[in-house]
């Protein structure tokens with residue numbers, strides 16, 4: 001819809017987060033949520049890491065990203081600083097999103113293995129957790145990338161978010 005609108009919004013970062021929240025919530029909540037809603041599937045996947053896979057992408061896409069979109073749009077307007085396409089801002093977006101997609105995949109693969117070992121083969125919960133440890137290693141690597149992205153966002157928020165005198169100046173003509 002944005003492309004068809006043929007409008008060029010100057011605030012690239014806010015646009016990334018806005019389009020991102022639509023896409024990621026659709027995949028995380030819409031597709032991954034629906035995928036394990038069917039009773040025939042949920043019978044196996046209920047309360048496993050498959051649930052955590054859906055939970056993370058849905059929460060991130062639907063609630064966290066939209067807040068970042070609103071901040072990225074309103075902060076430049078409120079402070080008068082044109083934070084439209086900064087390197088730290090782009091890094092925050094891409095690192096956190098690639099990290100979260102990686103985390104989702106790690107949760108998903110661990111979840112499918114967990115379902116198979118626990119509910120098909122019949123192993124105990126604790127034994128299965130040991131078998132799927134490697135996926136948690138990948139999870140932590142991706143989570144580190146995710147955290148780095150969030151750190152970039154917070155850094156920029158603190159650095160440029162507080163209005164200084166020049167932004168607060170009242171024009172007297």
Ligand code: HEM
Pocket residue numbers: 029030032033034035036037042045046047048051052054055056058059062063
């Ligand atoms: C903003 C939207 C959504 C968010 C933030 C969200 C988040 C979550 C979270 C955190 C859980 C885990 C709950 C727990 O630990 O007990 C969960 C479970 C579940 N969600 Fe969503 N969800 C969303 C939308 C959807 C949609 C649209 C569907 C289906 C079309 C769906 C289907 C499910 C199902 C079936 C479960 C239970 C999984 C199980 O049996 O273990 N969700 N969701």
Ligand code: HEM
Pocket residue numbers: 048049051052053055056059060064139140143144146147
């Ligand atoms: C550093 C990044 C993160 C790591 C390493 C991480 C890891 C985890 C792990 C290991 C679980 C337990 C899963 C289970 O055993 O069922 C969990 C649960 C959960 N996390 Fe995260 N998480 C991270 C970030 C987030 C973010 C950003 C959100 C929301 C925006 C979130 C929302 C949740 C929710 C709602 C649950 C409960 C889900 C359920 O019961 O299935 N997490 N997380």
